[in-house]
Amino acid sequence: xxxxxxxxxxxxxxxxxxxxxxxxxxxxxxxxxxxxxxxxxxxxxxxxxxxxxxxxxxxxxxxxxxxxxxxxxxxxxxxxxxxxxxxxxxxxxxxxxxxxxxxxxxxxxxxxxxxxxxxxxxxxxxxxxxxxxxxxxxxxxxxxxxxxxxxxxxxxxxxxxxxxxxxxxxxxxxxxxxxxxxxxxxxxxxxxxxxxxxxxxxxxxxxxxxxxxxxxxxxxxxxxxxxxxxxxxxxxxxxxxxxxxxxxxxxxxxxxxxxxxxxxxxxxxxxxxxx
Ligand code: C2E
Ligand code: CA
Ligand code: CA
Ligand code: CA
Numbered sequence: 633x634x635x636x637x638x639x640x641x642x643x644x645x646x647x648x649x650x651x652x653x654x655x656x657x658x659x660x661x662x663x664x665x666x667x668x669x670x671x672x673x674x675x676x677x678x679x680x681x682x683x684x685x686x687x688x689x690x691x692x693x694x695x696x697x698x699x700x701x702x703x704x705x706x707x708x709x710x711x712x713x714x715x716x717x718x719x720x721x722x723x724x725x726x727x728x729x730x731x732x733x734x735x736x737x738x739x740x741x742x743x744x745x746x747x748x749x750x751x752x753x754x755x756x757x758x759x760x761x762x763x764x765x766x767x768x769x770x771x772x773x774x775x776x777x778x779x780x781x782x783x784x785x786x787x788x789x790x791x792x793x794x795x796x797x798x799x800x801x802x803x804x805x806x807x808x809x810x811x812x813x814x815x816x817x818x819x820x821x822x823x824x825x826x827x828x829x830x831x832x833x834x835x836x837x838x839x840x841x842x843x844x845x846x847x848x849x850x851x852x853x854x855x856x857x858x859x860x861x862x863x864x865x866x867x868x869x870x871x872x873x874x875x876x877x878x879x880x881x882x883x884x885x886x887x888x889x890x891x892x893x894x895x896x897x898x899x900x901x902x903x904x905x906x907x
Pocket of ligand 4: 808830831864
């Protein structure tokens with residue numbers, strides 16, 4: 633039994649090692665990627681559910697490492713948060729998103745994800761103002777997506793920053809709505825411009841009645857509180873049809889388009905012009 637235990641321990645130990653080694657590797661390589669400027673920003677369109685016109689695009693980080701291949705933001709963003717690298721990455725994302733979007737038609741907004749750590753750094757507001765000024769951007773064209781985790785440990789500073797950004801005319805969206813612990817209470821504390829229904833609720837719509845009921849309820853809530861509402865992760869025609877019927881404002885998902893490079897997105901916009 634002792635040997636068994638030791639073996640199991642050893643096995644556990646070495647798998648921990650592998651996780652820790654991968655993490656360290658990512659951390660080092662990410663710092664390098666930031667200094668070399670090899671991260672990329674992709675864009676995924678959000679369309680108006682009724683007119684099918686593109687109204688917005690969400691900026692999403694992409695990292696294709698020469699040796700390790702593509703590394704998903706789901707893996708490297710948490711590491712960037714822990715190490716503080718998110719501050720310089722986030723600053724670049726903001727500048728790049730504003731720069732790229734300045735060549736789009738003026739009625740198309742750009743949405744940028746903000747991590748909690750980024751939000752708590754004192755330089756955020758001047759950084760946002762600077763990115764907009766550099767690109768002569770109308771504030772209403774910038775949408776900042778925050779998640780419930782930001783508000784979970786919310787301090788007066790967080791709410792103050794949200795209000796300051798809002799006063800500048802920037803739109804604030806609550807991302808992954810419904811996945812946190814007290815989603816509803818946040819709506820009382822700050823007036824968001826937009827709710828993004830998490831994709832887990834959207835995929836539920838096809839499979840059960842309850843899924844549809846929840847989505848219907850969130851859409852009605854958003855309307856009553858005069859917020860716009862977007863559905864993320866829309867993959868099927870059924871979901872789109874149901875969301876239109878329920879009065880969902882904006883649609884994002886593979887059914888419309890996958891995230892794409894800035895160049896591909898410009899082509900996508902032009903193609904939409906003719907048809
Ligand atoms: P998110 O903000 O919820 O972004 C939506 C994610 O859903 C993206 O994953 C997108 O590619 C994916 N998606 C879009 N449509 C569909 C669909 O129809 N089906 C499925 N299965 N997925 C769909 P991605 O690009 O891997 O990003 C993952 C997360 O990483 C994001 O989740 C966001 O939290 C974070 N992230 C990405 N870029 C940034 C960034 O620039 N800054 C920060 N702070 N976080 C970022
Ligand atoms: Ca998002
Ligand atoms: Ca989201
Ligand atoms: Ca999500």
